Amino acid sequence: MNKDLTVGSPDRVVFRFCLPLFGSIIFQQLYNIADSFVAGKFVGEEALAAVGNSYEITLIFIAFAFGCNIGCSVITAQFFGAGRFKELKTAVSTTLIASGALCALLMALGALFGGQLLHLINTPDEVFEASKLYLDIYILSLPFVFYYNIATGIFSALGNSKTPFIFLMCSSLSNIAVDILFTTKLSFIFTHGVDGVAWATFLCQGVSCILSLIFAFRSLNTIKTEGRAPIFDGVILKRIASIAVPSILQQSFISVGNIVIQGVINGFRTGVMAGYSASVKLNNLVITSLTTVGNGISNFTAQNIGAQKRPRVREGFRAGLKLVWIICLPLAALYFFAGRYLVYIFLDSPSDAALGTGIEFLRIVAPFYPLISAKLIADGVLRGAGMMKKFMVSTFTDLILRVVLAEILSKTALGSTGIWLAWPIGWAVATVLSVMFYRSGGWSAENKNGGAAGQ
Numbered sequence: 001m002n003k004d005l006t007v008g009s010p011d012r013v014v015f016r017f018c019l020p021l022f023g024s025i026i027f028q029q030l031y032n033i034a035d036s037f038v039a040g041k042f043v044g045e046e047a048l049a050a051v052g053n054s055y056e057i058t059l060i061f062i063a064f065a066f067g068c069n070i071g072c073s074v075i076t077a078q079f080f081g082a083g084r085f086k087e088l089k090t091a092v093s094t095t096l097i098a099s100g101a102l103c104a105l106l107m108a109l110g111a112l113f114g115g116q117l118l119h120l121i122n123t124p125d126e127v128f129e130a131s132k133l134y135l136d137i138y139i140l141s142l143p144f145v146f147y148y149n150i151a152t153g154i155f156s157a158l159g160n161s162k163t164p165f166i167f168l169m170c171s172s173l174s175n176i177a178v179d180i181l182f183t184t185k186l187s188f189i190f191t192h193g194v195d196g197v198a199w200a201t202f203l204c205q206g207v208s209c210i211l212s213l214i215f216a217f218r219s220l221n222t223i224k225t226e227g228r229a230p231i232f233d234g235v236i237l238k239r240i241a242s243i244a245v246p247s248i249l250q251q252s253f254i255s256v257g258n259i260v261i262q263g264v265i266n267g268f269r270t271g272v273m274a275g276y277s278a279s280v281k282l283n284n285l286v287i288t289s290l291t292t293v294g295n296g297i298s299n300f301t302a303q304n305i306g307a308q309k310r311p312r313v314r315e316g317f318r319a320g321l322k323l324v325w326i327i328c329l330p331l332a333a334l335y336f337f338a339g340r341y342l343v344y345i346f347l348d349s350p351s352d353a354a355l356g357t358g359i360e361f362l363r364i365v366a367p368f369y370p371l372i373s374a375k376l377i378a379d380g381v382l383r384g385a386g387m388m389k390k391f392m393v394s395t396f397t398d399l400i401l402r403v404v405l406a407e408i409l410s411k412t413a414l415g416s417t418g419i420w421l422a423w424p425i426g427w428a429v430a431t432v433l434s435v436m437f438y439r440s441g442g443w444s445a446e447n448k449n450g451g452a453a454g455q
Contacts, residue, residue, distance in 0.1 A: 003159030052277025063251030071244025073153035081306025137198035271353025294380035301384025398430030
């Protein structure tokens with residue numbers, strides 16, 4: 001059901017809209033967590049290391065899909081808030097066409113250079129073949145990844161966060177069952193174990209994507225327009241790209257940074273790789289979930305800017321901040337005090353190095369979740385208002401600090417501990433920048449080009 005985010009109590013609107021988004025991303029992350037869980041539990045520590053190693057590269061592809069999502073979502077939400085429904089439909093079809101071309105290009109590049117990327121991050125010989133196999137199968141699923149993200153962007157722009165949550169809940173739980181089936185009862189079909197995990201994810205992502213697109217188009221059909229909306233519009237594509245490209249660059253550089261960090265980690269032994277693979281999945285579950293709440297604030301901001309109700313943006317920021325703190329404080333405590341038991345989710349009998357690495361990483365980063373959550377909500381306002389330059393400045397500052405410090409500190413007596421310390425330092429500096437940019441109030445300025453604030 002489509003929902004107008006420009007009316008009603010901002011607290012109530014934000015909570016009702018963002019909580020299903022939070023639930024959706026929890027189940028979305030279960031895809032990757034399920035892969036690591038099954039690989040570690042039913043195949044072995046080397047399989048877990050291989051899945052975690054490939055995961056850092058798959059994040060590059062996800063970055064492009066996320067950029068298409070947020071570009072479509074923000075511009076569509078602005079048109080929805082302004083009541084410009086014909087342009088709204090054109091924005092959706094334009095995104096679908098442009099994203100299809102981009103997806104095809106990425107699939108070709110991934111097929112050609114996947115092995116070189118794995119060599120680039122110093123993938124150990126004992127996990128290279130399994131990592132490459134997992135990556136190759138994942139690349140085949142890219143159309144599902146792209147179009148699912150666009151479908152969820154459409155739902156979010158129209159204020160509907162419940163429908164994608166239902167789809168993801170069902171498909172993610174199914175993915176766990178199929179993962180286990182493919183690596184146990186049907187393991188004779190697959191050669192390495194990790195290929196069974198990868199094909200299970202491919203199957204479940206495909207079902208989720210197709211169902212989401214069907215229901216997204218049904219939602220669009222309920223919006224009546226005078227005359228047929230153009231299928232493609234270069235001017236609208238430029239507006240979408242003005243949001244999507246910086247988001248893609250941001251996510252891509254974060255992924256590249258993570259790959260560089262993964263290369264540093266690969267310089268240590270397999271146990272450290274496996275422990276990091278388990279703990280970083282748990283960390284990404286929190287960060288991605290909080291980022292999704294920030295994306296909800298982007299939609300709230302975009303609709304209200306489109307409707308010329310800019311004072312509600314500040315109220316939406318405060319509501320978003322309350323929500324992420326309610327979410328992240330219990331998770332921070334859980335990770336800090338129960339990290340040992342969470343690592344055992346992925347490994348039955350972890351080596352001392354794997355267990356120690358997982359516990360240490362979580363204890364270092366978890367106390368800083370309330371801090372980074374404030375950045376992500378401020379970023380949501382900046383994105384929804386089209387203030388992408390400032391958004392990128394704070395994000396790249398975080399990334400550069402983490403990569404540089406990981407490289408430097410890992411070569412000191414701190415060893416791998418130095419890598420983990422780079423996270424809170426980068427987060428702290430970037431949070432100060434994002435909140436400062438939000439408080440500057442640039443989003444409150446009028447803009448003649450469709451409601452987005454100037455940069």
